[in-house]
Amino acid sequence: MENKIEKSEVIFLYESKYSIPNGDPFTGEQRYDEETKKILVSDVRIKRNIRNYLEKQGKQIFVTDKTELGLATAKDMLIYLAKKSKLHNVPDILKYCIDVRLFGGISTLKHDEAKLDNISYSISENIIQKLPNVNENIIEKLKKIEGKIFTEKEVFINEVKALLEEEDFNNLQKAIIKKAETKDKIALANPHTNITGPVQFALLNPSLNKSNLRLHQNTTHFKSKDKNKQSSIGTTSLVPYAMCQIQGWINPYVAENSGLKNDDLDLMFKALWHSTNGSEYTRTKSNQHAILLLQIVYNKPNDKVYGTDRLIKLVTEKQEEEIRNMQDDFTLNFDKLFEISKSDKIKEIHYFTEIKEIKEQLTSVKKFKELSL
Numbered sequence: 497m498e499n500k501i502e503k504s505e506v507i508f509l510y511e512s513k514y515s516i517p518n519g520d521p522f523t524g525e526q527r528y529d530e531e532t533k534k535i536l537v538s539d540v541r542i543k544r545n546i547r548n549y550l551e552k553q554g555k556q557i558f559v560t561d562k563t564e565l566g567l568a569t570a571k572d573m574l575i576y577l578a579k580k581s582k583l584h585n586v587p588d589i590l591k592y593c594i595d596v597r598l599f600g601g602i603s604t605l606k607h608d609e610a611k612l613d614n615i616s617y618s619i620s621e622n623i624i625q626k627l628p629n630v631n632e633n634i635i636e637k638l639k640k641i642e643g644k645i646f647t648e649k650e651v652f653i654n655e656v657k658a659l660l661e662e663e664d665f666n667n668l669q670k671a672i673i674k675k676a677e678t679k680d681k682i683a684l685a686n687p688h689t690n691i692t693g694p695v696q697f698a699l700l701n702p703s704l705n706k707s708n709l710r711l712h713q714n715t716t717h718f719k720s721k722d723k724n725k726q727s728s729i730g731t732t733s734l735v736p737y738a739m740c741q742i743q744g745w746i747n748p749y750v751a752e753n754s755g756l757k758n759d760d761l762d763l764m765f766k767a768l769w770h771s772t773n774g775s776e777y778t779r780t781k782s783n784q785h786a787i788l789l790l791q792i793v794y795n796k797p798n799d800k801v802y803g804t805d806r807l808i809k810l811v812t813e814k815q816e817e818e819i820r821n822m823q824d825d826f827t828l829n830f831d832k833l834f835e836i837s838k839s840d841k842i843k844e845i846h847y848f849t850e851i852k853e854i855k856e857q858l859t860s861v862k863k864f865k866e867l868s869l
Contacts, residue, residue: 804836
């Protein structure tokens, strides 16, 4: 099957109620544009959601602290992945990770750092003759794997164990391993590598509606200092309601270098939806719901329709700051989206939603095709 990545843009809507869609890492406060009163969500937040979901599905992630290394340096992570993947070319090691194929990755390893300890095991006639207390029967059995090279110690041991009687194996195991083991270094090729990600999201994504932040205080069970007699009080700002809109781009030219596959994109869309809808619940993000996912696919790699971040309009009779839910307070208008779908530059528009009213509107329009998540 041909793996042709098409140029496209992504629009993802989700609502957040009395939550913190994206807190500032330094203050913990919600990112906020004080001039427009729009709630902001960063690309880093969205990519983290996607990475966490994919990792739970068993996919290899580069930017993670959930390996046996814990929180590691990029250098240590690359060496770890080189051993795990058995790859010795750094670009291939990076592309082994789905988040690099999607979002890109970088290696700044120096040549003297880009070396792996290489341990292998093999039996030769010379080694067999030097083993203590061996008889002709043992020699004949071990000759069955003579010259064969094993890169995994456990596999080598199991091969030897299968050849020998249990008593002979127990007596010779340590000696065989010691004499059969060979250590050297393997240099990794192209250690200084930069892979640009074909999938990118806007650095900061403003909500469709304005919102006034709501001050929220809560007490903790524990006191903050030994000398204090009462538990501490925490203060933060909540977002009463936000219809968050995330904008992204998929670049087919860059995808050729990153090794991106259509299967990777399918998984990314699934991760984007489900990570918002529940798999990444925390206290500050538990009241969030995915509303609509769009992939606007272009006919040609150089085609472009401008203003795609303004294709969906929130219509309300209330002050936007007073909005608290979609069912009672506003509707979404797709007139501009329907209008650009008629352009010769647009091949088709893929969509996914679980809201019946939205689905009925999109299904009836030419070029709109439902995504399968």
